[in-house]
Amino acid sequence: MIRRFAVLLLLLSSETALAQAPQPAPTPPTYSEEIQVTASRMPEATSAVPVSIQIVTAQELRDRGATDLKSALALAAGVDIAPGGDAGPASSVPEFWGLREFDAFLLVVDGVPWGGAFNPALPTLDLADVERIEVQRGPAPVMYGATSFVGVIQVVRRAPGQKGASVEAGGGSHTSGSLGLAAPLPSWAGFDSSLAVDFERMGFEDERSSYKRTQVLWRNRRAAGAGVFSFDLAGTFLRQEPASPTPREGPVLSERVPIDSNQNPLGAHLDENRYFVRLGYERRLSGADWSTTLSYTHSGQDQLRGFLTDVTTVEPNAAGFRADIETNDLYFDTHLAWSKSTRWRLVAGADYLFGKAEAKGDTFEYGVGLDGSGAPSEIPAGEPRGIDDTRNFLGLYGNLEWLPLDRLRFDLGLRLNHTAEERGEGEEEGQPAGGDEAEGQRNDTRLSGGVGVTWTAWKAGADQLVAFADWKSTFKPAAIDFNLAESDEGEGGGILEPETSMSYEAGLKAELLGHALRLELAGFLSDLDNIVVSQSVNGLPALANAGRIRLQGLELGVVGRVRSNLYLRGSYALHDARFRDYLTELDGVPSQLAGNRLEMSPHQLAALALSWSPSQGLFASGELSYVGSRYLDKRNTALAESYATLAALVGYRRGRFELRLSGRNLTDRRDPVSESELGDSQYYRLFPRHLDLLGSVRF
Helix, strand or coil: CHHHHHHHHHHHHCHHHHHCCCCCCCCCCCCCCCEECCCCCCCEECCCCCCEEEEEEHHHHHHHCCCCHHHHCCCCCCEEEEECCCCCCCCEEEEECCECCCCCCEEEECCEECCCCCCCCHHHCCCCCEEEEEEEECCCCCCCHHHCCCEEEEEEECCCCCCCCEEEEEEEHHHEEEEEEEEEEEEECCEEEEEEEEEEEEECCCCCCEEEEEEEEEEEEEEECCEEEEEEEEEEEEEEECCCCEEEECCEECCCCCCCCCCCCCCCEEEEEEEEEEEEEEEEECCEEEEEEEEEEEEEEEEEEEEECCCCCCCCCEEEEEEEEEEEEEEEEEEEEECCCCCEEEEEEEEEEEEEEEEEEEEEEECCCCCCCCCCCCCCCCEEEEEEEEEEEEEEEEEEEEEEECCEEEEEEEEEEEEEEEEEEECCCCCCHHHCCEEEEEEEEEEEEEEEEEEEEEEECCEEEEEEEEEEEEEECCCCCCCCCCCCCCCCCCCCCCEEEEEEEEEEEEEECCCCEEEEEEEEEEEEECCEEEEEECCEEEEEECCEEEEEEEEEEEEEEEECCEEEEEEEEEEEEEEEECEEEECCEEEECCCCECCCCCCEEEEEEEEECCCCEEEEEEEEEEECCEECCCCCCCEECCEEEEEEEEEEEECCEEEEEEEECCCCCCCEEEECCCCCCEEEECCCCEEEEEEEEEC
């Protein structure tokens, strides 16, 4: 970290010399109409589409000092991001509409599902060189089909070759540090090209919990025939030392297990090398815009970790696993968009998502002190386990936008889905298929779709009030976690029933004072069947279908420019997520949970931020976030109290230089924020207070 600060000081010391060179003219903040591509695959104003959608720009991320998904979406209405989780400290667990499920939402990067046919690859998500983040609440059954359920987060990066380079370096609490470079490259063979390289190390109070993430992204784009060809190459290299969740005893987290203690074996790790390539081609064809994307991702993971099984000193009191997990994903999409007519627009296309994953390893038991002392460094081989899974998702989709009147628009979308999955689970590597302890196949062919309407109730110049409503029906194959001993409750012999949902949404969108004030108020109701939950099967964590649940609530988002450089942003959500019919076994007793709230789902979420963001000089921001009380268990006997956190930033810009000091969770709250899917009745806490000092130079 000392070397990084030396680089930063050297850059700052050269300011006087560079100040004599021509400086870029300051660009005053603008507040124009927001354009999205997530909801319709066409660039359209957020006010025009009949869904709840919010844009977070790169400028806002810089002004607020947001560098990860939690801080980036801290002000998004109805969205709560819990840091860390079972996937490691570099990951997070998002919540949409009151549902906190690790694969219930879709993560997209530049139009490609980030995680493929399996779970969102949150630990490898890097926000360097991002142009904007689009957040759509609610399902997207037409454009994305079986991989989206309660929301979509799409990260859109800067186009290759765009002017402007930047170098930044920083350091912070617990020997954290970062170093990044983003720059256009000289043109070659007609290609506009850019390179982004980013390194980050994040440390925590527990000395055995940290992560290092390095990303290299090379983007290219050039004219080809009557269109534009593009390709991206990326590599992400992640090294994580996982933290341990805290067990619950009765209605509260155990006081016998100290905060920040780590019960993992010595040398525990969650390491991943991820390689990604994307090809794209766009052109006009028969009066339409034709776009095609093909991507391939290979991921290799090496994992070793463990969890307490008993809050006692009697050994063995912990269980763990070792695993080598290899996944390969292929994604293809091609679609046509007719958008020139003033009365109708149509998008029609097909996509295909292929995923193949294989995990081999073993499970074992060990002993460890409740404070993490005595963690073993060497563990003999345990019970061999293996699982492989192949998924094929094929979709044909179309969405029609019809504008019979200037102020009235109808959306009608339909998708034909075909999903095929084949799974085998064996005890030993190389065991023949006939000896698998569980294997299965499942094929589903289903329709999904939606209907939406928007009505511009009032319009005066740039100001307007728009009402919208939509109905959507969708489904998705059940989640799979390669760290779990999968249950055999599904009809497919180890493959659970697909999850389905029927949702309704209605609301108002307002743009006032010449785009200086934006408001969105939306209400929703969603009925979900066969939702996947974690439970214990034969002493091992497993997944199971959980009957029916209902999500309903109200969400409000406000963004306003108080004056030239002063912005006010806020959000409020009232969520009610409950089981409607779920008969399960708790402590050996059949229990009907109908009427109970979903665990870890707060009734209320709120956030408020004020930022002063001039293009030159002093800038600052402050954020207050509130999370209401929530139950830690399905029985609704363990109620966790509400909490609030503070974040703040102060910085200075002059010419090309910027220096900022930011702090997250300044109140140092350590409340439980997500439940482990692996450790029974165990919970990850908020990360502790963290301070960062970062300097950057832009060219």
